[in-house]
Amino acid sequence: MERPVYPFAAIVGQDQMRLGLILAVICPELSGILIRGEKGTAKSTAVRGLAALLPERDEVVGNPYHLSPDEFAVYADGLGLDTAAPPSVERRRVQIVDLPVGATEDRVTGSLDVQAALTQGSRRFEPGLLAAAHRGILYVDEVNLLDNHVVDLLLDSAAMGVSTVEREGLSVTHPARFSLVGTMNPEEGELRPQLLDRFGLCVTVSAETDTASRIEVIRRRLAYEDDPVAFAASWQAAGDELAARIDRAMRLLPGVRADDDALGRVAATCIEAGVDGHRADIMMVRAARALAAWDGRTRVSDTDLDRAGRLVLPHRMRRLPLEGIAQT
Structure with a gap:
């Protein structure tokens, strides 16, 4: 096994x-x-x-590009793939x-x-x-x-x-x-x-600095090494719950919207943070939309923007005027 x-x-x-x-x-x-x-x-x-x-996905069998059926229809001829027969599809x-x-x-x-x-x-x-x-x-x-x-x-x-x-x-x-x-x-x-x-x-x-957390790290790692199958089985339910939530978020993401007020706050935050260019603004909106989808919502909230800023801005900032953003 x-x-x-x-x-x-x-x-x-x-x-x-x-x-x-x-x-x-x-x-x-x-x-x-x-x-x-x-x-x-x-x-x-x-x-x-x-x-x-x-989640598993549909993939055309026998192609080194891992194409979906829709992608195969678009790219197969240009990539020199066999199109003589209808492609076989499998879950991967x-x-x-x-x-x-x-x-x-x-x-x-x-x-x-x-x-x-x-x-x-x-x-x-x-x-x-x-x-x-x-x-x-x-x-x-x-x-x-x-x-x-x-x-x-x-x-x-x-x-x-x-x-x-x-x-x-x-x-x-x-x-x-x-x-x-x-x-x-x-x-x-x-x-x-x-x-x-x-x-x-x-x-x-960084490594955990709390004693109880470090003890739990040790306990779980040793349990996994002693019996990986049993340990994985004990976390199966929690993993299934996470997997279902990720799948729902992926499906929900295309319908998530950030209104003009949210875009205005993103622009103002990035200006105050002193970041170069506009990539940070765009990534902050994308991250906020993904956060909303993760929480099962279709509209970006102020909380989403705050959390997105902590992931998107610190590594781009030339100065640190926003203490709240720089903290993780």
Whole structure:
């Protein structure tokens, strides 16, 4: 039997990180979340636990781009996929794609299939990690150690939802809509401000400082290691409740609205915070809409805006005039 992942619902504390991850999967248009913190603070555990809660989706069988039936109808010819027969469809769980620190541009975006070129004389595209991550989670540990150009490629795709690759006379465009999760330890180096700004959300995590919470962390982790199956089963009900709530929020999100008063407050807050450009404003509205959907509402409230500001603004602020926003 496959070893179950540590349940997302069983993580002790780290409320802001867990909320940020949930919002990133409810609304991939947030362009991802950056989790900053020391090692051993459940960053990767949370990502893998959350993926296990996400709803299954329809996927056309046998395509390396993880296309839905509707996407297959649009992209199949351009990607050279077989359209002779009606495509078979299966239900698939959301995948996590790990991007290694040493990944090259070709590994990320895709490249010319050299073997096909040499043996068949044909030019064929070999899809990369962006295609593999479509409709899933792209997880980048130690994102601050990646080549800046590679980080740019990831953030471009996360923002646009598509990847266009040009190689040796080939031009290929495929969907690349994923939830980007980057983690980093600030002690190992920072991201350039231009890259930091492009992550929609950012949270800082640290070890629990309350004795009772630390004891509970130990107790749960040892119980999981002693019997992963039994431990996962004991948290199944809580996980199912979270999964249902995430699914409802995803369905509700398109109908959530922010009125002009809410937009005015966002603009005023971003001006006072001294952020550059307009990306913060847009991300703050998106985060507030996702928060409203998470709470089962179709209208953004002032509370949603306050909570969104704490996730969207601190890593973009050149000065800290708003004590309430900077606090997490």
